[in-house]
Amino acid sequence: MSAWVTILGMVLALDGLRISTLTPAATPTQRSVGVVAVAAAAVVVALVAEPLLDAGDVSPETFRIGAGLVVAAVGVVRLMIGVGRPYDEVSESTRGLVPVAFPVALTPELIAWSASRGVDALGAALTGLAVAVVVALLTVRLDLSGDRRRLGDGWVRLAAAGITIVGVVLVIDGIRSV
């Protein structure tokens, strides 16, 4: 799998427009903090994935199939339901980490993709996460509340198609590997 696909998967999985659409009550700063926090968690996942898989007696090739299935399944579900119901409040006590970082930004596809690519291509995974953070920090500033929510929903469905495709690519890669 090429580094470009790895980076694309990261950008799609850490989706600033989706975060903006789902957290209309959060400020751009709160969203940015959430993005950085989740990206940091994804970096940790990418770094520790290999020893974790070793400890769990899971080969990277098998994990690729499982992770790819998760990513593709999330993509299909999101393609069908769209962006979902937004969170109308923000927990001030957590400085917006709830719900921006969790449960909105921290997604199964981000963790699955980070873990799988971290094991197989750590450099590309970390590069992808860096690119994804930059893109997300730019896009979380957009206001997608009110009538603009439809734009966010359309984007989320488009991104979901991309997520589905990269998930399938990951599954195929796992199947074709020894």
Add this chain to the structure above:
Amino acid sequence: MHRRVALAALAWVAGLIGFRVALTPPELCEVPSATEIAFAADEAADWAVRGLGDDGRFTYGYRADDGGVNQSYNLVRHAGMTNALYQHALWRDSDALEAADRSLDALLDLLIARDDWVAVEEPNGDAKLGTVGLLIPALLHRRDLTGDEQYDEEAIALGRFIVAQQESSGAILNRWDPDLDGPVPGVYGRFATGEAFWALAMLDRRFPDAGFREPTLLTADYLALERDEAEGEFLRNPDHWAAYGFAEMARPGGPGLEQHHVDYVRALSGAFGVMARYESQRSGTGLTLLLRGNTALGAGVGAMGEGIAGLWNTSLLVADLEGRSDRLADRLLCTADLLVERQIDEDEASTSPIPDLARGAWFSGGYTQVDDQQHTLSALLFAEDALRWKESR
């Protein structure tokens, strides 16, 4: 909001558990020791030798619970076990030679000749491609071991039978019928073509002037490009014999592999990789029994090991596949470990009515058959080689 967040947290926990249990359960294999592999191989060979009758036929099948012996027979499997014993004699213990020769004689007694070829006559008068396809490797492994060339003419004439069954596409018809005085049209064996291909490739390397190069390449192309679709395989046929054949083609004196052969070998290695990983997740008990099904037949796991071994051998000889060698060796050793763990030992066999037919065997549903030991024996022999290769790096 708190309720939604709590539900999301719960979904994460459930999802992680589900992911572990259903999608990525542990792959339960280690790297077995050389001693363990060698012992398991010897035990499998001994099972076959103990069950070999005066007529040169193997005990075909055995039920562990009531001691029932299956009285039916299959000459393809007989030829396969004979070949496995020669492999064992060649690479590990030449004491197996006497038994292999006895089972070989039983096949040679059944040879029938037509035109310029010979084949093995089935009880109904037919001749099957698979029997010939495995008898040839048996004869040639015997030749490699002993240097005895007394069966060279038979081996070449058997090869001519395969060529006579071969179609212009490279497909090889599975049966010859005396009533038709020719091949039965439109009938192909799922594994017989690969067996015959391996035999042709072996003949080509040992008898370069006997005219087997072209038929070998014709069927190599057919396997690599057409077979799965032409013969209605939904997924790729995990053909371990084809893997042996391509390894043979890659060896010195063989024609080597073209790019489409390499692509096929690469795809086949993916198929065997998935199979090996899946099998290593099976324990045959508890939740994995529900989610992964029962452990595969000994013959199935053994054939998988043989396929991986063939691909591993190919990868050592083809530069484009070099990157796969290490992982293929890992998968082969994993398969060997599953075989070592699942083999019936002396203590377990002692409770069976005929312990000699239980010891050293692999049972599925309380039953073992000669091919359970045939494929596993060959796979274990290659696994010894893979372990040495890993340790030497």
